[in-house]
Amino acid sequence: MNTNLNNASDLRELLNKAIALREEGRTKQDMTILEEARNILLKLSKDHPENAEINFQLGIAYDNSGLSKEAIPYYVKAIEQGLSGSNLERCLLGLGSTYRLLGHYKESVETLERGVKEFPEHRGLQIFYAMALYNTGNYKEAMEIVLMNLIETTTDEKLQYFKRGISYYAQHLDETWDT
Numbered sequence: 001m002n003t004n005l006n007n008a009s010d011l012r013e014l015l016n017k018a019i020a021l022r023e024e025g026r027t028k029q030d031m032t033i034l035e036e037a038r039n040i041l042l043k044l045s046k047d048h049p050e051n052a053e054i055n056f057q058l059g060i061a062y063d064n065s066g067l068s069k070e071a072i073p074y075y076v077k078a079i080e081q082g083l084s085g086s087n088l089e090r091c092l093l094g095l096g097s098t099y100r101l102l103g104h105y106k107e108s109v110e111t112l113e114r115g116v117k118e119f120p121e122h123r124g125l126q127i128f129y130a131m132a133l134y135n136t137g138n139y140k141e142a143m144e145i146v147l148m149n150l151i152e153t154t155t156d157e158k159l160q161y162f163k164r165g166i167s168y169y170a171q172h173l174d175e176t177w178d179t
Contacts, residue, residue: 015044019057026064034065045074052081056091068098089119093128100132108132123149144170 018040025033041058048054059074075095083091092115099108112129119125126145133142147170151163159166169175 011044011048014040015054015057018044018061022057022061022064031065034061037061038065050081052078052083053087055081056083056087059091060094063094063098068101071095071098089115089122089125092118093122093125096125096132097128100128100135105132105135109136123153140173143173 018037021033021037021040025031025035025037038058038061041054041061044051044054045058055074056078059071059078062068062071062074072095075091075098078091079088079095092111096108096112096115099105099111109129109132112125112132115122115125116129126149130142130145130149133139133145147166151159151166151170154160
């Protein structure tokens with residue numbers, strides 16, 4: 001396959017094909033399809049090494065294939081190359097959760113903390129950040145994040161009845177009252 005493409009629309013078309021294959025492979029958990037997507041992305045990366053989106057997609061493809069360790073350099077490179085917007089949001093989540101999975105908790109917390117700061121409404125980032133905090137022994141902060149996400153998203157009537165109390169205690173877990 002010649003990936004030395006002459007124009008941006010050809011590159012976009014091939015990149016979209018690889019993304020579609022990656023998504024199909026992830027959905028079906030089909031390693032053959034994921035490998036095909038990775039091969040296209042690897043060729044694109046070789047011809048366009050400074051393309052942040054290609055590197056980001058390659059990181060996801062490795063992650064989707066269960067090859068998390070191999071995903072890290074591509075995520076890092078994509079971020080260094082100026083990935084932005086929703087791709088950056090997803091890349092920070094992918095990188096942070098991959099670091100956590102591999103036991104690199106400090107890097108996980110740093111990456112996910114950046115994600116939470118840059119994308120404060122992304123609940124997935126918040127929950128993965130809470131898990132990384134837990135792994136580093138920051139139980140109180142982790143619990144606060146989880147409880148606040150729970151109470152802000154639940155429709156459970158019984159939890160909603162206690163919303164004010166849960167919200168308060170989420171931030172005051174160590175408080176007790178002397179009676």
